[in-house]
Every structure is written in structure tokens, then in C-alpha cells.
Amino acid sequence: MALKLPIYLDHHATTPVDPRVVDAMAPYWSDDFGNASSAGHVFGWRAEEAVAIARERLASAIGASDPSEIVFTSGTTESDNLALIGLARAQRGRRDHLIASAIEHPAVLDACRFLAGEGFSLTILPVDGDGLVDPAAVEAALTDRTLVVSVMAANSEIGTLQPIEEICRICRERDVLFHTDAAQAVGKIPVDVQRWGVDLLSMCAHKLYGPKGIGALYIRKRRPRIALQPLLHGGGHEGGVRSGTLPVPLIVGFARAVELCLADLDAEAARLTALREALWERLSGALEGVACNGSRARRLPGNLNVSFAGVNAEQLLVALSDVALSTGSACASGSGEPSHVLQALGLSEAVARSSLRFGIGRSNDAEEIEWVAGRLVEAVVALRG
Ligand SMILES: Cc1ncc(COP(=O)(O)O)c(C=O)c1O
Known part of the structure; x- marks a missing residue:
């Protein structure tokens, strides 16, 4: 078949909505369209019930002990901002030191820098050549003023999976809160907030075959309750932490999307890992001067990040106009700056600019990977020539 x-091949940027998710959302646009806060009639009750079921499913998907630990937001960017800015403002005057890894998404790094502008002190933790945070470095950076440590579960450029459980243990021992941006992890690898010991976890639907515009922040309930100052003020929704009418169809779709990912987690992870390895074997077998960025062992199943020595990745993208890929060298805001993640690994600006990120996902198969690999090899040879 043609x-x-x-x-x-850009599933870290976003994913298509699964048709089963579209089906689950369908009734909530125009039939069961009620406001989940309308307590006086059946339209409101139905919406409220749909939200309650979705909240329960999401809580159980990440191992949360109580559905009320899930607060709905507009996406991971908002969840990260609410977690860090909300926490910092609520704790102002008590603890004023923040720690984040150098390879965090701008939603975390820029929120931390914003807080630094408000007088908080900020430690940016380096990573090793594989993109891993050393738990001992976290321990060394903690002070009795440290409020929170933020380390992402899975990196969006190089797929590196961090030793979250170990870092959490260290934070707990020192009574410091821990936040993780799990946008790339939920639905791809097992996530368990209890086992890991995280206090705050950000996630969203559009990275896992759900709709755009919906995310959640997990806020641990126990040990004592974590106070967050809201970013949005209004009707007091979501326990007063995040005001605004709940987007019921998106919430229902989010929960269905997570449920579908979890039902197939291990098999899909094995399939994507095999496709990734096939792509790497094919590229590294046919070309000199290619390097895989990030850890080979601790990596998201569908992620591959490759540097092609002597080739500008932007030119490769132009040569491969039939393939949707992203360069590892463009930062999330599209500023054209070389990737802060690749530079944190110790790569030079030139090498960072020669890197491509492959985000393999549900729709990809072996035939596509083989075809893309062939086109890439041709393009690299031509550009080097
Ligand atoms: C790790 C990570 N954090 C945050 C975001 C931003 O997520 P959202 O688009 O849901 O705001 C992304 C998306 O690129 C991401 O990969």
C-alpha cells in the first residue's frame, strides 16, 4: 500500500485527538451542555457528574488517593505557573528559594525567572551529558530556605526520564516540596504520584491524544495541605484554586484519552521503542557523524534526538518537506535560539543546530519509519556533499 x-513525527509537540475521545466528548457540546456549577437543574447535575467521573479517572490514572487532588487548568503551561507562582506567593516570607533543572520547559523556567524578578532566589541545576539530574546535586542545592524543587518527569526534546522517586525522597527528608512537569510522561510511562512521592504534578490532554486547552494540576492533599495562591480569581471553582467555568467536553475527553493510553501502555511503549531503535539503527548504520542525544537507557519510548554533524537541521527539514519533524535547535517559543536543553548537555551551538527531534506516536508504523530513514540518509548525504 502506498x-x-x-x-x-512530531508527537511531542501535540497529538491528534483519538476518534474514541471525540465520541466520548460528543454529547457534552450541545446535548449535555450544562454548567457543572449549576446546582439547581438537571443540565448542571449531568455536567457535574461527568466532571466528577473524569476527575476520578484522572486521579486514579496517576495514583492519586483523592479525586479532589486534581485541579483542572487550561494546559501544562498554566499548571506549571499555578504550581510555582501559586506556591511561591502563598509562602512568601517563609521560604524564598526555588530549584529547577536546566532542561525544564520554558513554562517552568520562565515562571521561576519571573519569581526571581519578584525577589525569590533561584538555583538552576545542571544535568549530565545524558540529560540526567543527579539527586546528590539536588541535595547539595537544598537550603533551609528552599520552598520547592521542580524537575520534569520526561524531557520533551531528548526524552530523558529523571530519577523522580529518588529526588522526591531527598526533598521529603528535608521537608521541601517537589513539583514535576509530567506533560510528556503521563500516558507514555507509568506515573504514580504516591510511589514517586511528588507534591505537585502538571499534565495536559493534547500530548496524549486528547483535546487541546485542558490540563490538570495534581496537588497533594496530606502532609499538611499545600496552599496555592490562585492565578485566576472569580467564582471560586476548583476549591478556589482556579476560577472559571469548567470546559466539560474537554475534561471528559481528557479522562477518556488517559484511559485509552493506560489500557495499552506497555504494548504501545514496546512498539514505539522498537520503531525508535529501528530508526536509530538505520541512521547510524548508513551515516557517519551521527549522535543520539540523551540517555539511551532512560528514555521516552517514542523519542529520538539525533545530531547530524556538519548539517544544518533547518535545511534538513526543508529537504524533508513530507515529514513533520522539529529541530532540537528551535526553542519552544520559536525564537530560533539553539535549544537550551541540548546546550545543557554540553553540546556546542553548532551541534545543537544540527539536531532533529523525532516524536514517534500511535499512527506511525515500521514502513513509515523505514521511508523517513531512507529520505533522511539521502538528504544528509546530499547536504554534506
Ligand atoms: C514538558 C512540557 N511542559 C509544558 C508544555 C506546555 O504544555 P501546554 O501546551 O499544555 O501548555 C509542553 C508542551 O510542549 C511540554 O512538553
């Missing part, structure tokens, strides 16, 4: 072009 390949269907273009081929989408």
Missing part, C-alpha cells in the same frame, strides 16, 4: 503523506 504511504500516506505527510508523515507526522
Whole structure:
């Protein structure tokens, strides 16, 4: 069968909504359209019930002990901002030191820098050549003023999976809160907030075949309750932490999308890992001067990040116009700056600019990977020539 072009290999940026998710959302647009806060009639009750079921499913998907630990937001960016800015403002005057890894998403790094502008002190933790945070470095950076440590569960450029459980243990011992941005982890690898010991966890639906515009922040209930100052003030929704009418269809879709990912987690992870390895074998077998960025062992199943020595990745993208890929060298805001993640690994600006990120996902198969690999090899040879 002929390949269907273009081929989408950018599943870290976003994913298509699964048709089963679209079906689950369908009734909540125009039939059961009620406001989940309308307590006086059946439209409101139905919406409220749908939200309650979704909240329960999401809580159980990440191992939370209580559905009320899930607060709905507009996405991971908002969850990260609410977690860090909300916490910092609530704790102002008590603890004023923040720690984040150098390879965090801008939603975390820029929120921390914003707080630094408000007088908080900030430690940026380096990573090793594989992109891993050393738990001992976290321990060394903690002071009795440290409020929170933020380390992402899975990196969006190089797929590195951090030793979250170990870092959490260290934070607990020192009575410091721990936040993780799990946008790339939930639905891809097992996530368990209890086992890991995280206090705050950010996630969203559009990275896991759910709709855009919906996310959640997990806020641990026990040990004592974590106070967050809201970013949005209004009707007091979500326990007063995040005001605004709940987008019921998106919430229902979010929960269904997570449920579908979890039902197939191990098999899909094995399939994506095999596709990733096949792609790497094919590229590294045919080309000199290629390097895999990030840890080979501790990595998201569908992620590959490759530097092609002597080749500008932007030119590769132009040569591969039938393939949706992203360069490791463009930062999330599209500023054209070389990737802060690749530079944190110790890569030079030139090498960072020669890197491509492959985000392999549900729709990709072996035939597509083989075709893309062949096109890439041709393009690299031509550009080097
Ligand atoms: C790790 C990580 N954090 C945060 C975000 C921002 O997420 P959202 O689009 O849900 O605001 C992304 C998306 O690129 C991401 O990969």
C-alpha cells in the first residue's frame, strides 16, 4: 500500500485527538451542555457528574488517593505557573528559594525567572551529558530556605526520564516540596504520584491524544495541605484554586484519552521503542557523524534526538518537506535560539543546530519509519556533499 503523506513525527509537540475521545466528548457540546456549577437543574447535575467521573479517572490514572487532588487548568503551561507562582506567593516570607533543572520547559523556567524578578532566589541545576539530574546535586542545592524543587518527569526534546522517586525522597527528608512537569510522561510511562512521592504534578490532554486547552494540576492533599495562591480569581471553582467555568467536553475527553493510553501502555511503549531503535539503527548504520542525544537507557519510548554533524537541521527539514519533524535547535517559543536543553548537555551551538527531534506516536508504523530513514540518509548525504 502506498504511504500516506505527510508523515507526522512530531508527537511531542501535540497529538491528534483519538476518534474514541471525540465520541466520548460528543454529547457534552450541545446535548449535555450544562454548567457543572449549576446546582439547581438537571443540565448542571449531568455536567457535574461527568466532571466528577473524569476527575476520578484522572486521579486514579496517576495514583492519586483523592479525586479532589486534581485541579483542572487550561494546559501544562498554566499548571506549571499555578504550581510555582501559586506556591511561591502563598509562602512568601517563609521560604524564598526555588530549584529547577536546566532542561525544564520554558513554562517552568520562565515562571521561576519571573519569581526571581519578584525577589525569590533561584538555583538552576545542571544535568549530565545524558540529560540526567543527579539527586546528590539536588541535595547539595537544598537550603533551609528552599520552598520547592521542580524537575520534569520526561524531557520533551531528548526524552530523558529523571530519577523522580529518588529526588522526591531527598526533598521529603528535608521537608521541601517537589513539583514535576509530567506533560510528556503521563500516558507514555507509568506515573504514580504516591510511589514517586511528588507534591505537585502538571499534565495536559493534547500530548496524549486528547483535546487541546485542558490540563490538570495534581496537588497533594496530606502532609499538611499545600496552599496555592490562585492565578485566576472569580467564582471560586476548583476549591478556589482556579476560577472559571469548567470546559466539560474537554475534561471528559481528557479522562477518556488517559484511559485509552493506560489500557495499552506497555504494548504501545514496546512498539514505539522498537520503531525508535529501528530508526536509530538505520541512521547510524548508513551515516557517519551521527549522535543520539540523551540517555539511551532512560528514555521516552517514542523519542529520538539525533545530531547530524556538519548539517544544518533547518535545511534538513526543508529537504524533508513530507515529514513533520522539529529541530532540537528551535526553542519552544520559536525564537530560533539553539535549544537550551541540548546546550545543557554540553553540546556546542553548532551541534545543537544540527539536531532533529523525532516524536514517534500511535499512527506511525515500521514502513513509515523505514521511508523517513531512507529520505533522511539521502538528504544528509546530499547536504554534506
Ligand atoms: C514538558 C512540557 N511542559 C509544558 C508544555 C506546555 O504544555 P501546554 O501546551 O499544555 O501548555 C509542553 C508542551 O510542549 C511540554 O512538553
